[in-house]
Amino acid sequence: MRKAIFLASLFAAGVGAAHAQSSVTLYGRITAGLDFVNNVATTDGRTGNQYRFASNQYGPSWWGLMGTEDLGGGLHAEFKLESSFSSGTGQVGQSLFNRFAYVGLNKDGWGSLWAGQVMSLTDETGYYLDPLGEQSIGIANFAKGRAYGSRSNTVTYNSPKWAGFSFRLQNGFGNEAGNFRGNRQFSGSATYALGGFNAYGVYEELRDPNGKFANPWVSSREYMIGGTYQFSALKFYAGYQALVSSGSDTVASTTNPVAATRSEQEWFGASYQVGPALGIGAGWFHGNANHGGGSGNLAVIGTTYNLSKRTFVYATFGAMFNGKNSNWPVETADSLPLAGHNQQGGYFGMVHTF
Template sequence: MKKSLIALAVLAASGAAMAQSSVTLFGIIDTNVGYVNNVATAGGGDTNKYGLGTSGASTSRLGFRGVEDLGGGLKAGFWLEGEIFGDDGNASGFNFKRRSTVQLAGSFGEVRLGRDQVPSYTKASSYDLFNQAGIGQFMGWSAWGGSNQTAANSNNDANGVRSSNMVSYYTPNFSGFTAGLGYGFDEKSDAVNDKKGRYVGGFVAYDNGPLSVTLAYDEKSALTVNGLKGVDRNVLTLGASYNLNVVKLVGIAQQTKDDRPGLSKGKNNAYMLGASAPVGAGEVKLQYALYDQKVIDSKAHQISLGYIHNLSKRTSLYGTVAYINNKDASSLGLVAKGLGNTGIAVGDNQTGVQVGIRHSF
C-alpha cells in the first residue's frame, strides 16, 4: 500500500513538472522545380540550369524548441534549428547552424546565448516580401566579396546574417518600441588578427498598427574581402512597411561599408521597394531592388514577381519569376538553392523561374 502511494506521488509530481514545460518539433519543407539561364561555365561560356530545388518561398528547416515556466513570470528555453535540403535529403549531413541557443525570458525581455541570426538582421530582413528565400529575395545581405569562414574561424556566415559565440538581448515591447543588441565573441581564434570573427550590432524598431519602421546597424571585424585581409565591415539598414489592407508597401535602404587596410573605404548601397496584395486565397508580390556597387563603380537591377496560393494554413503552392540586369563590372546572380552554382559572367543578365510547394508543421 505504501509503495502504491509513493508511486502515485511520484507520478503526480512528474505530471506537475511536465505541465510547466514543453518541447515542440517544428519545420518547413519547401521544394520546387526551378530554371535559371545564363549560368557561367568553367570554359567561359554559359548554360541554362533546371531541376529540383529547395527553399524557393521559405527556407526549409527542422527544429526543436522548448520552454520551462520557472514561475514569477520567468521562463527558460532552448532552440535548435537546422536547414533541410528536400531535393537531396541533406546529402552533406544535418546540423543546427541556423540556430542553437539557450535563453532566459521575463518582464525584462529575453537573453539568448549561442549561435543565432544577428539582431540587426532578424528584424530588418522581415521587410523582404520574399522572406530572404529563392530567386526573388532582396540580396542586400550578400557577401560582397567577403568571407569570415576559415578552418580556424567560422563565427560568421559569409553574408554576416548569423554569428556563433553570441550573447544577444531583446527588449520587451514598450508601446510599440522594441530593440535588440548582440555581441559575438572572437574567442582569439586567429593567431594573426585577434578580432577575427567579432560581431557587434543591434536594432531599434517601432510597430504600431499599419506602420513598421526599423533602423539596424552592425559591425564585423577582420574579414577577408576579395583576398584582402583585416577588413572591418559595418552595415546600416533602414526598413519600413505600411499596410493599407488592400496593399502592403515595403522598402529597404542599406549601406555596406568596408574599412580596408591601406585602401580607401569600399562601399555597396542597396535599395528595395515592394508591394504585396491579397488575391483570393493567396498573395501577389512585386519587388524591385537596386544594387549600387560603388566599390566597383557598377550597378545591378532586380525585379521579382511572385504568387503564393494557400491550400490550407500549413500548405501553399507558389510561383516566382525574377530578372536581374547587371551593368559594367557587376556579376550578381539569382539565388536558386539546389541547382548548384548559378553565378553569371560580368555584365550578363539572368532570368529565373521557380514553381513549388511549401508545407509547414
C-alpha cells in the same frame, strides 16, 4: 554492444522526459520545387541554361525543438534547437543545429537573454523589409547573402515592447586567443510600430580572423533602414542598405575581385492579399558597388496559394539587369552570368509546415 545499449537507454530516457514535459514542441517545415536560370556562365566562356531541383530558393527547410519552463514570479527558462536541411538531399549544413542552439531566461516586462547560436539580426530585419520575404531573389541579392544564417558564440538580449518600440542587441565572441576582435560579431536592431506603419533599423559588424573589415560582403559594417505600411490587404515596402569595409584593410578576393570597399542598395515593393488563399508580391532593387564593382537592377514578382493552414504552393520569377562591368546573378550568390549580361530565372514548388 554495451555502449550501444547505454546510448539507447539515455535516448529513451530523454524521449520519456520530453514526452512528459508539455512545454517542449517539435516543429518544422519542408520546402521543395523546381528552378530555372538562363545565361549562366560556363567554363568555356559561353553561357547556358540551368534546370535543377529547388530545395531552398524560396527558403530553407528546417526542423527544431523548443521549450519553456515556468520558474515562478514571471521568470521562464527557455531553449531552442533548430537545424536547416536540403529537401533535395536530406543533408544538414556544417553542424546539426545550424540555425538556433541557445538556452536563456525570459522575465515578464524585462525581456529575454539568450546564450548560444542565434539567427542574425540582419537576417530577421531583411525578412520584414523584403516584399518577397527574403527569398534567394530579393533583398539578399546585392548583399551576396551577407545577412543569411546564424551567428555563433553569441549573447543576445531581446527587449520587451514599449509603446510600439523594441530593440535587440547581439554580441558574438570570436574566441581568438590574444585578439578579442578576431572573428568578433556585434549587432543591434530596433523596430517601431504605429498603426499600419512599421519602421526597422539594424547595424552589424562582422570582423575577419585578424579583427579587420576586409570585404564588404564578408567582413564589414552593415547599415540597413526601412519601413512598411499596411493599408487593408495592401502592404508597401521601402529600404536602404550599405555594406562598408575599411579602405586600408580591403583586399581583392574571389568574392570581391575589384577590392570594392562599399556596396549599396535601395528598394521598394508591395504585397497584396487577394483573398484568404492567394497572395502576390513584387519588388524592384537597385545595387551598386564602388571601385568598378558594377551596378544592377533586379525586378521580382511572386505568388503563393494556400492549400490548407499548413501547406501552400509558390512561384517566384526575377530578372537581373546588369551594367556593363557587373555580373550580379538573379539568385543570390549563385550561377553567375558573364559580365554585362542580363539574367532571368524563377522557381516554383510547395511548402508544408508541421
